[in-house]
Amino acid sequence: MDEQRFGVWVVGDSYERYMGRWSRLVAERFVAWLGCADGLRWLDVGCGTGALTGAVAARCRPRAVLGVDPSSGFVASARVGAPAVARFVVGDAASLPVPDEGCDVVGSGLVLNFLPAPGAALAEAVRVVRPGGLVAAYVWDYADGMEFLSRFWRAAVAVDPSAVEQDETRRFPVCRPEPLRALWAEAGLVDVAVTPIDVDTVFGDFDDLWEPFLAGQGPAPGFVSGLDPVVRERLRETLRAAVPAREDGAIALTARAWAVRGRRPDRLPGR
Known part of the structure; x- marks a missing residue:
């Protein structure tokens, strides 16, 4: 993964507060949508802090889950x-440490758009x-459905027009239904x-929304960490004015992910 381009993803605790808590909610619904039987061998590609693996273990009674x-x-x-059923290793989506036809389900959560070559992965x-197994993934709908990020990037561009080059709502065209469908079909x-x-995505107050942006985990926090302190404070106040707070201070927003699945046929084209 190109960390300079996409932002650094290395610190688990910081990621959990920024994005992991929402990823876990999506993972539960994603696994329910897949509707897989018990006793299968799962692979979690780009497992992060284990949101998808945890959902699989809780719902599917897998034989084994490998997170990479x-x-x-x-x-x-x-x-x-x-x-106990889960095992985690450091590895690359482009060179998985699994033999041919070695698992029943391959899943991936919030990773596909960060890969330099999604088709190869x-x-x-x-x-x-x-053959007959599932390959499935989910990604955030950055363009239209990830509300706290879209509000953040609008505020960022308002205080620093150069932020448009890093705006996730513009950068990830694969995170839409038709590109996902086409990518899966092209893979056979x-x-x-x-x-x-x-x-x-309900935040207890504005600090609960803002402070995860200061930890440097991901594109938006990476952008914040590079700002001059005066500009950073302007961004903070611009974002505060742009989000709807309830009387108790809580900020209730929504987030959408797109999930895609496909089955490997008994015979792949060209094989």
Whole structure:
């Protein structure tokens, strides 16, 4: 993963407060949507701090779950309190440490758009899943459905017009239904389906929304960390004015992810 381009993803605790708490909500609904049987072998590509692995372990009674992530910090966080059925290793989505047809389900949460070659990574996922097995993923709807990020980037561009170059709502065209569907079809997968998953993102107060942006984990926090302190404070106040606070100070927003799944056919094209 190109950390300079996409932002640093290495510290588990900081990621959990910024994005992990919302990813876990999506992971639960994603796994329910997949509707997989018990006793399967799962691979979690780009496992991060273990949100998807945890949902699989809680709902699917898997035979085994292997989580793979390039960040040793994330892998260390995922191992803390992990279910006994799960194992985590440092690895690359483009070269998975799994033999051909070595698992029944390959899942990935909030990773696809950060990969330099999503198609190559998907081909690797197809390699390791058995015929008839599922390859599935979910990504945030940065363009329209990730409300706290869209509000952040509008505020960022208002105080620093150069922020438009880093704006996630513009940078990730794959995070839409038709590009996802096309990517899965191009990989030779069949019975492809795409669905939205909406979750509430409720912040206790403005500090609960703002402070995770100061930890440097991800594109938006990475942008904040590079600002002059005076500009950073202007951004803070611009964002505060742009979000709707209830009488108790809480800020209730929503986030949408797009989930995609497809089945590996018995025979892949060209094989």
